[in-house]
Amino acid sequence: MSRLSVNINKIATLRNARGGNIPDVLKAAKDCERFGAQGITVHPRPDERHITRKDVYGLKPILSTEFNIEGYPSREFLNMVLEVLPAQVTLVPDPPDVLTSNAGWDTVADRDKLKEIISELKKSGIRTSIFVDTQLENIRGALDTGTDRIELYTEPYANEYSTNRDKAIAPFVKAAELANSLGLEINAGHDLNLENLAFFNENIPNLKEVSIGHALISDALYLGLENAIQLYKRCLK
Template sequence: MTKLSVNINKVATLRNSRGGDTPNVLKAAIDVQKFGAQGVTVHPRPDERHIRYQDVFDIRPAITTEFNIEGYPSKEFIDLVLNARPHQVTLVPDPPEALTSNAGWDTVKNLSFLQDVIGKFSDAGIRTSIFIDTDLENIANAVKTNTDRIELYTEPYAEQYSKNKEAAIAPFVEAANLANKIGLKINAGHDLNLENLKFFNEKIPFLKEVSIGHALISDALYIGLERTVQLYKDLLIKEK
């Protein structure tokens, strides 16, 4: 099956809104794994408006599955990742002031920069993934960065899904086919939810991992975290 990595940023956002330690981010990381998630994702930002840098180190010893740290590769972020040693780092081209990730890398313009950053992580034995859209030139050029994986930015798919799901998935299938052909493994994330996830997973049979946070944590408010994790996992089972 495609692996589910749960992004727990929104748990930290709720905690930070009141100060203190409720809800507890470490407990959330432990619980999502206990409930069946195959990974935990965090996306620390410079202003620490949700996940804090200290959270990363607090969570790291509790990871029994896979730890994925997302973020823009500033010097501070690179140092954080090299010290925390996650299983995977996902590089996202969002500036510090961005509300959320909203675009993929231009791998042509940023080729040398990405090669340098990815080289640092590869030397440390950390698997790399770069956040990318469905532009075929960017996909083709991604292999030159020496990244292990790409993470398809799926907000455009989610926005169009209810209007025309076949049209919504088409560019992602084309991009994924190209990536698979040139040897890049494929992750995906952003606005995937209980409504649109199954179709996406079915249409991209070699999808390795999805990272889901906002929708999953929101659903958990209504149906509980354990049940929610299981519902998302059920949608990621590959049909034979």
């Protein structure tokens, strides 16, 4: 069974819109775990428009599941995660001002940079994952960086799913098969939801983890947080 890591960025966005501490991000994370989430994901950005550095430091001691911190590997970001020591760091190539993640790494062009960063993280016992698209050269290039896992960027799949789901999944199956043959473990995330998640999970061999935030938190507005988490987990069986 693939594991569900709940991205709680949107809960922090709601809190920050009004100031104060409602909703309480730390309590929400604990509730996600209590309702069945097998991990908590955050993606702090330099402008702290959702998750803040204070949130990151506050979450580590209270979580009982895997803590996954995503982000662009600036020196400031790396210093923070080396102090916090989460279970996993997911490296994304986002520039600081981007609205949301919208591309994977060029693992060939950025190989040396990623290799150095990943080596530093792994020396501290942190599992590493890097955000990649389905281009096979980027899957092969990921192996040379020394990363433990790749996270498949699934927005193209989500966009095409309703039109032709078999066509949408095909490049992801090829990418996953190559990753498996190279010994790279596989995560996935971005625009996965209750409509498209089960089909993705059924067709991607050895999918370890999905990280889902926007869709799950949006569904929780109608379904409730506990029910939403259970429905997403059902898609992963």
